[in-house]
Every structure is written in structure tokens, then in C-alpha cells.
Amino acid sequence: MSRVIVVTSGKGGVGKSTCTASIGTALAEAGNRVLLIDADVGLNNLDVLIGVNDKVIYDMADVIDGRCRIKQALVTSDEVPNLFIMPSQHAYTSEDIGMKNFRILIDRLREGFDFILIDCPAGIERGFHRAVAPATEAIVVTTPHISSLRDADKVLGILAGYKLDSINLVVNRIRGDMVLSGEMMGADEIGKLLRSRPIGVVPEDDNIHVYSELGRLSSSDYKARRAFNCIADNIISGRRRIYDPTVEFRGVVGRIKMMIKRA
Ligand SMILES: Nc1ncnc2c1ncn2[C@@H]1O[C@H](COP(=O)(O)OP(=O)(O)OP(=O)(O)O)[C@@H](O)[C@H]1O
Numbered sequence: 212m213s214r215v216i217v218v219t220s221g222k223g224g225v226g227k228s229t230c231t232a233s234i235g236t237a238l239a240e241a242g243n244r245v246l247l248i249d250a251d252v253g254l255n256n257l258d259v260l261i262g263v264n265d266k267v268i269y270d271m272a273d274v275i276d277g278r279c280r281i282k283q284a285l286v287t288s289d290e291v292p293n294l295f296i297m298p299s300q301h302a303y304t305s306e307d308i309g310m311k312n313f314r315i316l317i318d319r320l321r322e323g324f325d326f327i328l329i330d331c332p333a334g335i336e337r338g339f340h341r342a343v344a345p346a347t348e349a350i351v352v353t354t355p356h357i358s359s360l361r362d363a364d365k366v367l368g369i370l371a372g373y374k375l376d377s378i379n380l381v382v383n384r385i386r387g388d389m390v391l392s393g394e395m396m397g398a399d400e401i402g403k404l405l406r407s408r409p410i411g412v413v414p415e416d417d418n419i420h421v422y423s424e425l426g427r428l429s430s431s432d433y434k435a436r437r438a439f440n441c442i443a444d445n446i447i448s449g450r451r452r453i454y455d456p457t458v459e460f461r462g463v464v465g466r467i468k469m470m471i472k473r474a
Pocket residue numbers: 220222223224225226227228229230251332333383384385413414415416417419420423435
């Protein structure tokens with residue numbers, strides 16, 4: 212039976228879909244059968260990030276309404292074997308997929324995969340609870356910014372009321388140079404503040420934007436991708452090997468890099 216991990220945040224735009232797509236890619240590259248589910252109903256982000264939007268014929272609503280079989284709605288990645296996507300429905304509003312139907316769908320999917328990652332919509336309303344209800348584990352994504360931290364704190368509190376095997380924190384968009392200069396909180400401080408030890412840290416990296424636009428997050432080696440590989444490793448092994456975003460700004464060369472960034 213698969214581990215079902217919901218990727219959530221409370222605040223919008225902090226990197227949930229990016230984390231879902233990138234961690235899912237890394238888990239699949241490590242040899243696991245991985246399914247990504249877009250629970251951000253009506254907004255099809257994941258299929259665009261993975262670059263399979265042209266291949267989408269059926270979606271989640273078609274499966275739930277019995278217009279197609281599960282296998283027909285699963286879209287495979289061209290680049291990463293073992294990576295599958297169940298697109299969110301396009302023609303409906305969020306109200307059309309009920310909590311019970313979503314849970315039944317996930318239950319039906321659990322046998323075929325090692326991991327199911329659910330990309331949660333922003334907010335803590337109905338869509339949030341629908342995405343969390345079938346999960347066995349949760350990842351809360353936050354950035355080091357105050358509005359995101361406040362929402363992550365709220366979400367961690369709500370998740371504590373669910374029976375989850377684990378609730379883990381990912382700190383996204385960290386800038387190593389700003390952490391070293393004391394202008395941004397580091398992952399340890401954020402973990403203490405939220406009383407949750409991070410399972411991963413992802414640096415701010417312009418490559419995310421570029422490869423997301425191209426639908427090719429797995430196509431090259433860049434620092435955020437290395438950080439996502441660490442997170443996938445930690446999820447698989449239960450270890451806590453955390454990417455250090457400050458390393459590139461240490462030593463003589465690092466200090467020069469930092470001065471150039473600041474200039
Ligand atoms: N580590 C990063 N470095 C640079 N840009 C990033 C990083 N993580 C995410 N982004 C960018 O931030 C934007 C928002 O990311 P994303 O869509 O994954 O957020 P989200 O939480 O899913 O948003 P929503 O709440 O709207 O669903 C995107 O343009 C993405 O490319």
C-alpha cells in the first residue's frame with residue numbers, strides 16, 4: 212500500500228506544487244512508483260510543471276463520475292519512468308468533487324503505487340480538508356517570510372487534529388547569503404519557531420522558474436534539484452540530511468559571491 216503524502220501550506224504561492232512535482236520526480240528517479248494528484252481542483256498546475264499537459268484526455272472527475280477507468284486518466288511522464296499524474300478536473304468547480312469521492316478515489320489508487328503525493332490547494336477551507344483527509348503523512352511548505360510562517364503555524368495546528376503518521380516541514384526559498392548576514396531566518400530557527408524539525412530546505416533558485424515554464428523540472432542539475440533529492444532521500448530512509456544553502460557563500464570564494472550578490 213502506498214504512503215499518501217499531502218503537500219500543504221495554508222498560504223498560497225509558497226511552492227506546494229513545485230515541491231510536489233520535484234519531490235515526486237526525485238522519489239520516482241529513486242525507483243519508486245509515484246503518483247502525483249492535483250487536488251487544486253480546477254487549476255491544473257502539476258501537469259504543466261511535469262510537461263504532460265498536452266497528453267491529458269481524462270481527469271479526476273471523469274474517473275469519479277465513471278466516464279473512464281483509472282488507468283485511462285493516469286498520465287505518464289516522458290522524462291521520468293515510474294512517475295504518473297492524475298490531473299485535476301478542468302471543466303468543473305471545486306464544489307463538484309466531494310470529500311467522500313476523493314477519499315474513495317485515493318483508496319482505489321493506493322495499491323498501485325509506492326507513493327501518492329497530493330498537491331493541496333491554498334487556504335484552510337473545504338479544499339484543504341478534502342486533500343488532507345485521505346493522507347497518511349503531511350508535508351507543510353513554508354518560506355522564511357512572516358505571513359507564510361504564520362499560516363504554516365496555523366496549518367501545523369490543524370494537522371495535529373488528524374491521525375497522520377508524520378507531519379514534516381519543508382522550508383522553501385531560503386537565501387544562504389541572507390541567512391549568513393542575519394537578514395533571513397535559517398531553517399533551524401524556523402524549525403524552533405514552528406516546533407517542527409525540517410525534513411528539507413530548498414534554496415531560492417531561478418532555475419525553478421525556468422524549468423517549471425518548460426515543464427522540465429527533472430532535466431538538469433541545479434541547486435534546488437539537489438535539495439529536493441535530499442528531501443526524497445529523507446522521506447525514503449527516515450534520515451534528516453538537510454541541504455545547506457549557506458555553503459556556497461562560505462570561504463573566500465563564497466564571500467566574493469556574497470559581495471557580488473549584494474552589489
Ligand atoms: N525555491 C524556489 N526558488 C525560486 N522560485 C520558486 C521556488 N519555489 C517556488 N518558486 C516559484 O514560486 C512560484 C509559486 O510556486 P508554486 O506554484 O509551486 O506555489 P504554490 O504554493 O503551489 O501556489 P498556489 O498556492 O497558488 O497553488 C512559482 O513561480 C515557482 O516557480
